[in-house]
Amino acid sequence: MRFLLSVLLLLGLATTPALAADAAKGKAAFMKNGCWQCHGEVGQGGAAGKTLAPKPMPLEAFNVFVRNSNGQMPPYPKEILSDADLADIHAYLQSIPAGKDYKGIPLLSQ
């Protein structure tokens, strides 16, 4: 399955919604669809889900992964998460600024 995903990405077969993505709507969709439960409200990740932000994966790869995941995250079909919502979620993740370097945080650099 991982091989198939890679091929899809290379061939550009992943669908990209032709919609203007909206980060504010994306944040609402991120919360409404429960993405935050595993990935954290700012996409920081943790034991339950991978880090999504800052610097999320490209939209095409993001779409392919969400629709076809065969890892710990179950795939999200269009029936429960539309292309428009997915694009908005990606826009929200892109809007999250880069975090601080840990060396600049005294509690982490001690």
Next chain:
Amino acid sequence: MARKDRRRFLTGFVAASAASALTPSMTRGAEEESAQKELAQNTRAPSALPPNAQVAAAETQTPHELPPNRIGGPAGSDFMVDVIKTLGIKYCPANCASSYRGIHESLINYGGNKMPEFLTCMHEESAVAMGHGYFKVSGKPLMTLCHGTVGLQHASMAIYNAWCDRVPMIVIGGNDLDASTRPPSVPTFHSAQDINALVRDFTKWDDTPVSLQHFAQSMVRAYKIAMTPPYGPVMIALDAGLQQEPAKGHGGDKLYIPRYVPTAPPAGDSGAVKEAAKLLAEAQNPVIVADRLARTPNGIKLLVQLAEALQARVIDQQSRTNFPRTHYLSAPPSAVQGADVILGLELADFWNTVNSWTDNGEHGVGRNSSRIKQGTKLISINASDLITKSNYQDFQRFQVIDVQMAADAEATLPALIEAVRSAIPAARRSAIAQRGEAAKKAHAEDHARTRQAAALGWDASPISTARLCMETYNAVKALDWSIVSQSGNVSNWLTRLWPIEQHHHWLGRSGGYGVGYGAPASVGAALANRDAGRFSVNIQADGDLMYAPGVLWTAAKHKIPQLAVMHNNRGYHQEVMHVQRLANFRSRASNYGGDLGPVGTRIENPDIEYHKLAESMGWWARGPIKEASQLAAALREAVKVVQSGTPALLNVWTQPR
């Protein structure tokens, strides 16, 4: 059993009760006459008749002098207390119950409420879990008393946790066996033929003593079995009649108390130890995995010696502190991937150490895959192999092992270390040293990577779990701290970020993963830390606390200080994705019912005010704290309160994990 005296006692008890029920307080002089007249006028009899002259006399006259001890000698349960005192059990956390009233009375009056001291608990599950936490700090078991049926059913989940976590605990359940003499109604609902059957699948041993001498043997044997590795809970059914009858031996024999002598733990077979040492010494990349290895602080020292002799990386699966997290050989779970020899020490789940399971298969069945190279040799030293039972599946999936020792790992390590040192060929010493240098580099890289991951979402609101953990560490780092519990899941930040080096720094998890362990285990562990002069920190999950929050009162009542920092993510997060996953597989949106997660998985609307809950039970508490910037000051204040001897709780709203 000497039933005659007991029958007389119970008859007296019933007669006195009946007299009381028929004797209203206003039955004197004119009032009595008036009542008699009224009775004569009414055709319908009242529900409680006025006393006749005989009953009234019995109520008002000085009673005949009773013998100094109406059971005719020292109480049987006094002797039981004498037996218990020889074992050095310091506390008895318990919820009171009539079926053990005999021994309860003896403990607090005859025994002076010391060794053991009775600790008032509000749930039997809390009492057992307190013993669980206490043992992990002190290395000493506690006993608990419970009603043999209802109380034992309450206690059973905590006993299962202790069983899975290999923790000793002596559970004594009161039961009234003699159907012809036991009180009717409620006490009979609370009696059974064999109360021990309820927990037999997950206790090491149980007994039902039928005489006081039998009790003495059972109690010492129970302690001995519980404390022989592999440790585990044991159960004694204690007949109510036996507690209440006079203390005497068979046929006038004097009662005696057997001496407790500890049993040496089982060590690995010498041939298997040599074979394992040869594999490890000749390996290109040996990896050690430890789960419940360190029964005592000495287990950590031994593992450091073995790891350094081999310059082998160590994965600590953290059911105990087995290895210092700050040591350069400390490694993440992924380190098994490159291993050619893996040594597993007291692993709860060897299969899952070397394989993985993904809950995303084609037909709703998870997929298995290997985490390790083909041909990797596996060695296991595990005392759990000696007590495998059938029903409950805590023995996990079957894993083929190349060299398997049914033995206690800590007891086996001295021989294995010597054997490894002897088996390392001179020609390998340089390569082994180079392995150590590579491990130092990998450890430094992992250290930086972990901290960078912790920095993500650092200022988020609700507060990130990494920030929660590090603000807490900053507040206690100058103290002799002990993490007494981590219920819920904070992405393992405590063990990834705190410098965990000593046995009491980190106590592991519940064993059986029964939610509701965290709060009471933290109180038990904090009790042991209080006696040792240490500072207890508990990262307390919201769902866990609500199973039996009465343990907060027990902590305040018995002056057991701890700092509880709530990981309040307002949900049963572990269950969220189970529901969501199934909804996705079935291509339908999950019903959130107006909350932020699937119906049945959220603890919100209304939000629970844990700070008020704690405050109502005698704790110092503050909250809700939702902004990271507010946390440091609140923690400083709370630490001072705890240092003064009062438990303190901060209700902190957190990210899910």
